[in-house]
Amino acid sequence: MGKLLMQCKLIVWDECTMAHKKSLEALNFTLKDLRRNNNIFGGLMILLAGDFRQTLPVVPRGTPADELNACLKASPLWNNVKTLSLTTNMRVQLQNDQSAAQFSKQLLDLGNGKVPVDATSGLITLTNDFCRFVDTQLVLIENVFPNISENYKNYAWLSQRAILAAKNNDVHALNFTIQSKIAGDLVTYKSVDSITNPDDVVNYPTEFLNSLEIPGFPPHNLQLKVGTVILILRNLNPPRLCNGTRLSVKRLMPNLIEATIINGKYAGENVCIPRIPMIPTDLPFDFKRLQFPVRLAFAMTINKSQGQSLSVCGINLENHCFSHGQLYVACSRVGKPSALFVLTSNQKTKNVVYQRALQ
Numbered sequence: 001m002g003k004l005l006m007q008c009k010l011i012v013w014d015e016c017t018m019a020h021k022k023s024l025e026a027l028n029f030t031l032k033d034l035r036r037n038n039n040i041f042g043g044l045m046i047l048l049a050g051d052f053r054q055t056l057p058v059v060p061r062g063t064p065a066d067e068l069n070a071c072l073k074a075s076p077l078w079n080n081v082k083t084l085s086l087t088t089n090m091r092v093q094l095q096n097d098q099s100a101a102q103f104s105k106q107l108l109d110l111g112n113g114k115v116p117v118d119a120t121s122g123l124i125t126l127t128n129d130f131c132r133f134v135d136t137q138l139v140l141i142e143n144v145f146p147n148i149s150e151n152y153k154n155y156a157w158l159s160q161r162a163i164l165a166a167k168n169n170d171v172h173a174l175n176f177t178i179q180s181k182i183a184g185d186l187v188t189y190k191s192v193d194s195i196t197n198p199d200d201v202v203n204y205p206t207e208f209l210n211s212l213e214i215p216g217f218p219p220h221n222l223q224l225k226v227g228t229v230i231l232i233l234r235n236l237n238p239p240r241l242c243n244g245t246r247l248s249v250k251r252l253m254p255n256l257i258e259a260t261i262i263n264g265k266y267a268g269e270n271v272c273i274p275r276i277p278m279i280p281t282d283l284p285f286d287f288k289r290l291q292f293p294v295r296l297a298f299a300m301t302i303n304k305s306q307g308q309s310l311s312v313c314g315i316n317l318e319n320h321c322f323s324h325g326q327l328y329v330a331c332s333r334v335g336k337p338s339a340l341f342v343l344t345s346n347q348k349t350k351n352v353v354y355q356r357a358l359q
């Protein structure tokens, strides 16, 4: 990696709005050292791609001020950034849909926080020409994954659709319901959880470790069926198997999962996924989970969906979005209103936009 960084002429950093400012600052110091050049980034050109209407770095238990302070715009390096703007929403434009111009504008208004907010409830009202409304989770699933008991065998069909929600708990519930619609036996893989510091072993019983649901981590009790859509949680073998790659389960063996990649450049390729040890960094004790680094992915969190294009998207807003840009990211995964299904109460929802992130 060091050699690569010394030789390369350009670094492209996509979805930069989600990056913590410290990661860019660390890259600056590393490049200066490696290239023995005291200019910013060691004289190398960095292309940051992103839209500050979209989500900011996740700061666990943080406030909006913490998020704003963590984003790239809060770094002194930002003063050296030259901003170039893209003007056409290609995802919408490509649909050749009559509503394209209006949908594009509605998305921008949402992202810019220009949609009127009700003073008493603090909620915005989504309009009928912006999306299609559904009343229950089951109707949402039926619209996004129609006839899934048959269609799950079609990888192209699967890769183009997903249901999004702001919180992990809502995502898990949706995934279990959708998986239950696929025929076949459920295979259970239990993780091996342990404490790495021998002094702490008596303080943290295994049952407690098993009960931990950690964001970005596989569950202790991973239940899968052949045909289920899963998401890789670690960069196992880039560029083929990266954090975020979606696959369809092909064969469930005792110590290996065989699956077919369903999105991106390597779609259609079969791969084997092993159990790997994973250590979370933000727990107050040292803990290791040995498990397949995967989660169910018919539904996923809005933050995880950033960067993806979908043909059909469902959004479960029973629990409102809670951070900057989430609603904008969710709604902008598709290019036309007829492909956007929204579950919400009375067409109302919360649109969190930090104006400071847009300045």
Ligand SMILES: Nc1ncnc2c1ncn2[C@@H]1O[C@H](COP(=O)(O)OP(=O)(O)OP(=O)(O)O)[C@@H](O)[C@H]1O
Pocket (backbone or CB within 6 Å): 051, 090, 091, 094, 306, 307, 308, 309, 332
């Ligand atoms: N110049 C272009 N000509 C044709 N198609 C394009 C062009 N630019 C983008 N697209 C298509 O538009 C869609 C969205 O593009 P892309 O995912 O690169 O956008 P993005 O800016 O990264 O979006 P986001 O950050 O919201 O995920 C893709 O299907 C892509 O193939």
